[in-house]
């Protein structure tokens with residue numbers, strides 16, 4: 001054993017090893033000093049955001065292995081982001097950089113729980129997809145959606161040819177592609193990795209993003225970018241979190 005690595009949802013101060021603020025999904029996960037809590041185990045402790053550690057796994061062993069400029073979007077309950085620049089994670093001032101789920105794709109859009117409006121997460125997360133489906137069903141006066149309607153069901157219905165579900169997925173792909181193009185303009189990446197439960201619906205979503213992205217934005221920037229599915233699924237957090245111990249051990253010894 002060389003150390004303990006943690007990948008957690010929420011905003012993490014990597015230097016301090018603390019969870020600064022959680023997500024609305026885990027309300028009490030805030031100002032938690034995880035490093036101090038875990039250090040009695042007797043090994044070095046590394047704490048980072050879950051999407052950061054996922055991207056770490058992808059750049060080491062996954063679809064982005066060997067690449068130096070990579071962005072990641074994880075589409076799950078919310079939308080998380082991470083960026084890999086010159087072989088290291090982009091952290092910003094205190095660790096919360098790359099909240100790509102809260103990049104605005106419609107400044108006239110609905111309020112987001114982050115305090116902004118029209119954020120990508122409202123359209124491209126599992127929660128957002130289910131919300132858009134409910135709204136469309138209400139507008140069209142069709143069948144009352146089941147209270148348990150979720151993104152998985154919407155994606156299945158869209159693939160089966162349901163026109164309302166297909167329209168929802170169309171909007172989701174438009175929002176996601178627009179965000180990808182803005183991020184390409186900002187970061188000039190080689191690759192964008194799309195992961196998370198929503199993307200596990202299959203290659204068709206990836207194709208939808210690729211087709212849209214290549215028609216948008218500055219072609220010199222957009223054309224060379226590979227848009228790829230994450231290689232790691234649910235196990236990414238474990239691989240990436242553990243990987244921290246091996247990658248960062250040297251910095252500790254310096």
Ligand SMILES: [Zn+2]
Nearest residue numbers: 102112114119
């Ligand atoms: Zn937001």
